[in-house]
Each structure stands twice: as C-alpha cells, then as structure tokens.
Amino acid sequence: MELTFLGTGAGMPAKHRNVTSIALKHLYDGSVWLFDCGEATQHQILHTSIKPRKINKIFITHLHGDHIFGLPGLLGSRSFLEGTEPLHVFGPAGIRDFIETSLKVSETHLKYDLEIHEIEEGIIYEDDRLYICAKKLDHVVMSFGYRVVEKDKPGSLLVEKLKRDGIMPGPIYKQLKNGETVQLEDGRKISGRDYLGPNKKGRIVTILGDTRICESSISLAKDADLLIHEATFDKNSAEIANQYYHSTTVQAAEVAKRAGVKKLYITHISSRYEKKDWPELEKEAKEIFPNTEIAHDFKVVRI
Template sequence: MKIIFLGTGGSFPTKKRGLISIAIRRKGEVLLFDCGEGTQRQMTWTEISPMKIDAVFLTHFHGDHFLGLPGLIQTMSLMDRERELKIFGPLGTETKISSLLKIPCYNSNFEISIDELSPGDEINREEYEIKTVETNHSVSGLAYSIIEEERPGKFYPKKAERLGIKPGPDYSRLQEGESIELENGKKVNPNQVIGPSRPGRKITYSGDTRPSKKISKLAENSDVLIHEGTFSNELEEEAEKASHCTAKKAAEIAKEAKVEKLILVHPSPRYPNLSKLEKEAQKIFSNSIYAEDLMDIKVELKD
C-alpha cells in the first residue's frame, strides 16, 4: 500500500504546493481522496494515471478540494476510458457533481456513478472497508478511514514438522483453517501451527475539520493519520473562526488516537516554510511531518 501526495496545500495553489489531492494505491487499485485544481497535472510526475483511478472520495465542497474533478474526467474521456468511475461524497454530492460535469463541452464515453454518504456509512470493498464520520467544519463533510481485513496468523513450518506433518497439501489445508488427521490417527488443529490473526493496515484522512472526538475515534490505531494542519498554534483563534485545525491540535488527536504516524496537510498559503508548524506538532506527537507535493510513503504490513 502506498500513499502519494499529489497536492498538499489549502485555499489556493502556491509555487511549492498544489491543492489537496491524495492517491492511495493498494494492490492494483487506486483510490483518490479529494481532487483539488491541478490534480491531473501533478499525476504526470508520478506513477498514477487517470486511467488507473477506480474511485474518488470527496470530503466536502470547498473549491480547493474538488475543482480538479471536471478536468480529470475530461482527460479520462479523451484517453478513451471505458470502465466505470465511482465518485463518493457527502450528502448533496450527486446534485453538485452532476451539475458541474454538465458545464464542459465534452461527452464522456464511460459510466460515472455518484454515491452520497451519510456520516457513519461504511463501504465494503474487496478485503477492506471504508468507514466515515462527519467532520466539524463550516460546511458538511466526511472523514474517511480505510481499514483492511485481518489476515490469517503466521504459519510456522518448524512446528508442523515437529508434529510430523510433511510439506504439501496438509500445509495448505491448515493455512485455510482446516484440521487434519495424520497417518497415526492424531488430529492437528490450525492453532497448533498458526499464530494469532494479524491486523491489516489502516489509513485515516480527516479532510478539513476542527478538532473532533469523532475523528479521533475513527483514527484509533491507524498506521497513518493524514490530518489537516492549516494554522500555527498562535493563530488558534483564527483557526476556530475558520473551522480549521492547528498543527498542535492535530498532534493531540494523533496522540489520543494512538496512531503510528501523523502526516499533516492543507497548510495555509501564508506559510512558505512549515518547520515552525512541524515542530509544534512534534512537541506533542514526535512522529509528525508535513507532507510535500509528490511525496510518497509505503505502508507496510505487520507480522
């Protein structure tokens, strides 16, 4: 699983930062979370192609989070995309996106399905689910968490050998959860040679929000929490008025949720250098960084 930060800024683009757009690649699938202006251009610098995107998840309808979508869809059409594109978002998504896609003068030659989600809705996909909660922002919005299914426990060949099990079909049957019977009539259960179930990976993305207990709960034990950190701590009052979050407050959420890594995004354009904000976060939660455009990180499975 890899996270590719196509754009990381908020409000409007700067020389160093495009607007927020995050691609998550899992096996052969690509999910796009938010689609700020310029997203498709950022893709040209990465391994992500518009044709590879399976689904788009929008957090809310402030322009810096979705205005890249019409151009991206036009490019998909020009590249003769045929397979369906799924778009998910908060209530109102169908009306807003359908209207937006009627403005450009082009005909898409592929199906676009639009699904509206209420806070608390879950999307079941192959080997993982996506959970949602409402954000605490100036407009209605959603935070998302990708949660993989638990994986079978680790198989221990040496334990199997000590029990007299030979490599071959019996190994497979045990790994699939079946008990086997040896030639001497002795029964071997899977838990004798297989460890406990292992967790899958979990990535949570806040969208724009004030500090929120709901997001903290959603993010519990995430491998990665991607959280907005729009302002420095000295502008907490302004952050509150704008329904945004400071780097410090985001770090407090990461600490409370016991995540492994906090990646901050969506800084205000007033900050050309983010070292001060990053240090504010690291004082609370040491494993905190601000994402940079085109940065990518791998999220590894745990044994």
C-alpha cells in the same frame, strides 16, 4: 499501500503547494483511491507514476472548491486515457449534482460506468481485504473524515510444527493455511487453526477533511498507523482557526497524541506561510507529537 500527496495547500493554489488531493495506491493490484480532487489534480498526477485509468475510487471529504474543482477534468481525462473500468465516487450530499451538472453542461461523455454515492456516517465500502468508515467532522459545511482499515490476515503456517507432528508438505498445507479441518491418511482430524501463528494485524490509515479539533477526529484516528490531519494555521492563530472551522499545527498534534497514532502528517497549509516557515510549523506540532512531518506536494509514503 503507498500514499502520494498530490496537493497540500489550502484554499487556492500557491507557488509551492497545489490544493488538496491524496492518492492511496494498493500495491497488491495497482489500483488507486483518490481522496479529494482539487483544481489541477490531473496536472499534479502528470509528475507521478500514477495512471488515471487505475483510479477506481474517489472519496470527497467536502464540497469546497479546493477539494472538488479538479474532479470534472479528471473524470473526462480518465475516459480519454482508456479508462474503461467502473469508477465509484463517494462524498457528501450534493456531489451528485456537482458531477452530473459539470458533465452535462460540458457535454463530457464517459466511456466507463460512473457510480456516485452520497454518503452518511458508517461503513461506506467493504471488500475481502479492507473497509472504510466515514464520520462527520466539525467544519463550516458538511465534511467527512475517512478511516481505511486493512483486515487482519491469518498468521504464517507453522511448518516445523507440522513436520514434528508427521505432516509432510503437500496440497494439505494449503487447506491448513486456510484454517480448514482435514482428515489425514492415518485417520487423524486436524484443524488448520492449530497450525497458524498469530494473526498479522492490518494497517489503518486515517485521512481527515477540513475540521476544527473534535471527538470524531480522535475516534477515526484511534490507533492508526498513519493520520493525515489539516493544519491550516500556526499555533498562535487558534482564534482565526476556530473562526474559519480549521485547525492549527498544535491541534492536529493533540488529536494524534490522544488517538495514539504512530505517525502524523500535517497538510492543508495556508499560503500565508512561505517555504521558509514550514520547518517552524513542523516544529510546533512535534513539540506535542514528536513523530510528525509536514507534508509537501509529491511526497511519497510507504505504509
């Protein structure tokens, strides 16, 4: 997987940070999942290698404008750019009204099937490779966090062990790799499970919407390879963060530490902080959770 921060600011666009949007690209097929779609997200995409027609799922954390105002334009542009595959949008109650009203009033006609899913807590999507779980956070409006879990993969086929047991390469190896039980020419029955190494653990990526520090954040981030957590304010602004249902740099780091994540990226940075302030914000979080980086627009992370 590959993650691109398309917007890392809070509230409204700023000179160096656009409002929130994150793209998660699946390298096995090139498909892209978008998390939030703030104003001018499609402009940000123009500076990347992301193709709008490859976006097949959009997950909205909550319905504040800095997370959804870019959505109608992107949906229309995807159609103009020969996007014909179905697109699924997931989000809180109200996302359907927002999208359908925007498209109707602007007379935007899509060339692809658009499926809108108003979600509740739990597993909201699953396929043979991964699943995604949503939980409610602590924000002034309904806000969700998303936990993307890649399913464990079977271990490598133990070729040398097979050869030692007199089982030479051939079509049978594929059956054993799939864990099947097969009968050999000499009458022996063997199970592929006996010739596989340990399972390869899938990766976990947690992307949270706007929130105060809460238990749901920690649960969603448990043992994640990567946590993306808002840090709208610095450590000295805990009172105002609480008042506006947001988090500080230190609070984001505390979630990462308590959840046992491997890496933390802080984002959704208030425009009150100039570029010269960013290293200090990162330092504040690192004092609690050393493996922290402050995100910036167009940063690409290979997972």
